[in-house]
Amino acid sequence: MRIELEKRPKVSTLFSVLSPFIAFALTIVFGGIMFALLGKNPVTALYSFFVEPLSEVWSLHELAIKAAPLILIGVGLSVCFRSNNWNIGAEGQFIMGAIAGSILPVVFYDWQSPVVLPLMMLFGMIGGALFAAVPAFLKAHMNTNEILTSLMLVYVAQLFLDWLVRGPWRNPQGMNFPETRTFGADAILPEMIASGRTHWGFAFAIVAAVLVWFMMRYTLRGFEITVLGQSARAGRFAGFSSRKMIWFSMLFSGALAGLAGIAEVSGAIQQLRPVISPGYGFTAIIVAFLGRLNPLGIVAAGLVLALTYLGGEAAQLSIGVSERVTRVFQGLLLFFVLSCDTLIHYRIRLVWERFAATKTEEAH
Amino acid sequence: MGIVEAILLSVITAATPLVLAAAGELVAERSGVLNLGVEGMMIMGAVSAFAATQITGSPYIGVLAGIGAGVLFALLFGFLTLTLVANQVATGLALTLLGLGVSGMLGEGFLGMQGIKLQPITIPLLSQVPFLGPLLFRQDAIFYLSIAVVAGIHWFLFRSRAGLKLRAVGDSHASAHALGVDVVRTRYLAVLFGGACAGLAGAQLSLVYTPQWVENMSAGRGWIALALVVFASWRPWRVVAGGYLFGAVSISQLHAQAFGIGIPSQFLSSLPYLATIIVLILISHNRRMTLINTPASLGKPFVPDR
Numbered sequence: 054m055r056i057e058l059e060k061r062p063k064v065s066t067l068f069s070v071l072s073p074f075i076a077f078a079l080t081i082v083f084g085g086i087m088f089a090l091l092g093k094n095p096v097t098a099l100y101s102f103f104v105e106p107l108s109e110v111w112s113l114h115e116l117a118i119k120a121a122p123l124i125l126i127g128v129g130l131s132v133c134f135r136s137n138n139w140n141i142g143a144e145g146q147f148i149m150g151a152i153a154g155s156i157l158p159v160v161f162y163d164w165q166s167p168v169v170l171p172l173m174m175l176f177g178m179i180g181g182a183l184f185a186a187v188p189a190f191l192k193a194h195m196n197t198n199e200i201l202t203s204l205m206l207v208y209v210a211q212l213f214l215d216w217l218v219r220g221p222w223r224n225p226q227g228m229n230f231p232e233t234r235t236f237g238a239d240a241i242l243p244e245m246i247a248s249g250r251t252h253w254g255f256a257f258a259i260v261a262a263v264l265v266w267f268m269m270r271y272t273l274r275g276f277e278i279t280v281l282g283q284s285a286r287a288g289r290f291a292g293f294s295s296r297k298m299i300w301f302s303m304l305f306s307g308a309l310a311g312l313a314g315i316a317e318v319s320g321a322i323q324q325l326r327p328v329i330s331p332g333y334g335f336t337a338i339i340v341a342f343l344g345r346l347n348p349l350g351i352v353a354a355g356l357v358l359a360l361t362y363l364g365g366e367a368a369q370l371s372i373g374v375s376e377r378v379t380r381v382f383q384g385l386l387l388f389f390v391l392s393c394d395t396l397i398h399y400r401i402r403l404v405w406e407r408f409a410a411t412k413t414e415e416a417h
Numbered sequence: 418m419g420i421v422e423a424i425l426l427s428v429i430t431a432a433t434p435l436v437l438a439a440a441g442e443l444v445a446e447r448s449g450v451l452n453l454g455v456e457g458m459m460i461m462g463a464v465s466a467f468a469a470t471q472i473t474g475s476p477y478i479g480v481l482a483g484i485g486a487g488v489l490f491a492l493l494f495g496f497l498t499l500t501l502v503a504n505q506v507a508t509g510l511a512l513t514l515l516g517l518g519v520s521g522m523l524g525e526g527f528l529g530m531q532g533i534k535l536q537p538i539t540i541p542l543l544s545q546v547p548f549l550g551p552l553l554f555r556q557d558a559i560f561y562l563s564i565a566v567v568a569g570i571h572w573f574l575f576r577s578r579a580g581l582k583l584r585a586v587g588d589s590h591a592s593a594h595a596l597g598v599d600v601v602r603t604r605y606l607a608v609l610f611g612g613a614c615a616g617l618a619g620a621q622l623s624l625v626y627t628p629q630w631v632e633n634m635s636a637g638r639g640w641i642a643l644a645l646v647v648f649a650s651w652r653p654w655r656v657v658a659g660g661y662l663f664g665a666v667s668i669s670q671l672h673a674q675a676f677g678i679g680i681p682s683q684f685l686s687s688l689p690y691l692a693t694i695i696v697l698i699l700i701s702h703n704r705r706m707t708l709i710n711t712p713a714s715l716g717k718p719f720v721p722d723r
Contacts, residue, residue, distance in 0.1 A: 058501075338507075391507055391508050
């Protein structure tokens with residue numbers, strides 16, 4: 054048996070809508086098989102993984118808290134990926150944003166003022182953007198592959214954070230724990246709704262998604278991103294500069310990742326620790342693709358992937374599977390998303406050798 | 418054994434997985450496929466090798482299991498990018514994310530276990546040579562394999578007909594296809610070979626370098642291997658030079674940490690990653706040279722027209 058692809062005359066609208074859903078369904082099926090192999094009842098396991106976390110008010114708040122950074126980063130990455138710039142170092146930009154944003158509440162902890170919080174958010178964005186500026190500069194002016202440089206910088210950022218919280222920024226009253234002071238009241242991103250912990254980071258994410266959606270759909274910049282992504286040559290004829298686009302897309306996604314970082318630290322953790330992210334920057338890559346690089350799709354995809362984090366925690370408590378299944382689910386999901394995207398551009402035909410032989414004979 | 422030999426020995430041990438993984442990726446890239454999933458294949462190799470060794474008691478079966486896991490993951494990558502023509506960059510990332518996830522699950526039961534080390538094989542006579550003998554001829558099987566693999570790749574690419582075809586596929590898949598070369602088949606084989614090498618590199622990590630299972634123990638080595646291929650301008654022996662250079666950087670930072678020279682350990686630990694970036698800049702800032710060296714069809718999808 055062979056698989057043959059036949060190019061569709063036109064991009065299939067049906068499958069561009071359906072493909073993320075098919076991918077999600079396949080992930081559920083494979084997840085069920087995996088649970089069965091682990092000796093669990095797949096139905097109860099999947100229920101506790103995907104449904105239980107949605108059944109209570111507090112866990113819906115947790116969902117929004119986890120979705121906020123995923124959506125913020127994912128929206129930024131969609132601009133990068135659409136313009137063919139492969140920033141995969143969002144995890145590092147997230148961390149550097151968190152660090153830059155924490156300068157005020159950690160170093161100038163005495164300063165209490167209503168302007169502290171907006172300044173922190175601004176610093177976070179600048180920190181993330183500056184860290185993304187390194188691979189941007191290297192790609193635009195030194196011709197260096199941004200995939201490798203942005204990824205290497207993730208390790209550097211993680212080690213830098215580790216040094217800060219164990220060294221100069223360690224809480225002097227913290228009994229030697231590797232963490233900073235807890236932030237003062239003016240440095241904490243407030244809760245959005247009275248019923249639970251969801252902080253304003255979620256609102257930032259939704260606003261960013263809507264703004265990027267608008268930019269991509271109605272502005273020249275959005276058109277430029279699409280054109281340069283599909284063909285740098287065509288973009289040059291239209292007078293667009295690939296080099297400027299590298300700068301724009303990298304700084305933009307870096308700033309959003311940095312904002313996600315400081316919003317997470319200020320809203321959810323309220324201090325810096327050696328590890329502040331369960332891999333949000335990498336999971337956001339999956340979010341971007343599951344959302345088909347469409348900002349509104351990314352909002353939905355961010356909620357789905359946030360659910361896998363909660364599901365992992367829930368499944369560990371209720372059926373005793375390790376929390377590590379989360380990352381397996383996330384990986385599987387990306388695989389199925391990428392496979393199903395083939396359906397958008399191609400018809401897939403299964404060819405059995407005998408059939409194929411008779412067919413070619415007929416053709417002769 | 419003197420201190421110099423001890424240091425050189427540790428450099429070799431640190432360099433071997435980099436050389437292996439980079440050599441395998443080099444073949445895949447020469448055929449025009451950019452597989453960014455080296456890290457994922459490597460970590461799967463590490464966990465499978467460790468698990469198989471614990472279960473059977475034989476590190477050699479562990480080595481085979483590591484290679485098998487790498488090949489299996491490479492097959493997954495091949496199916497997506499070559500059969501379903503999915504985006505190579507995204508699929509490579511998916512392979513890495515999936516590998517890190519699956520290895521974490523599989524390895525859970527093996528955390529903290531005492532590993533079984535792959536024992537060195539002493540080569541008679543040659544191992545008696547002063548200085549070089551103990552360094553190069555009292556090594557484990559994976560080290561010997563790493564050198565043999567590089568020599569084999571060099572011969573294959575530049576001295577054999579099949580290697581010429583493989584390079585043709587990587588430089589222009591349309592022309593190679595027109596000349597009757599089966600592009601997809603060639604690329605599948607190259608990708609699977611890359612997977613085998615990455616899996617073997619992973620096995621080295623969990624059976625030789627640190628004989629135990631630690632989550633995420635590949636620690637970015639798969640990515641460094643990818644950078645090494647660029648550094649080596651897609652030439653096999655330069656991969657060895659680059660691999661040993663990186664091995665030396667990572668070992669010297671470890672020794673510097675042990676001596677406590679007053680620089681925070683985190684800064685020293687980030688040296689191999691910074692060195693990778695610097696090397697990439699030095700190698701690629703000359704646009705024309707990069708263009709000449711890079712396989713022209715690298716990363717471009719191919720759908721045979723029928």
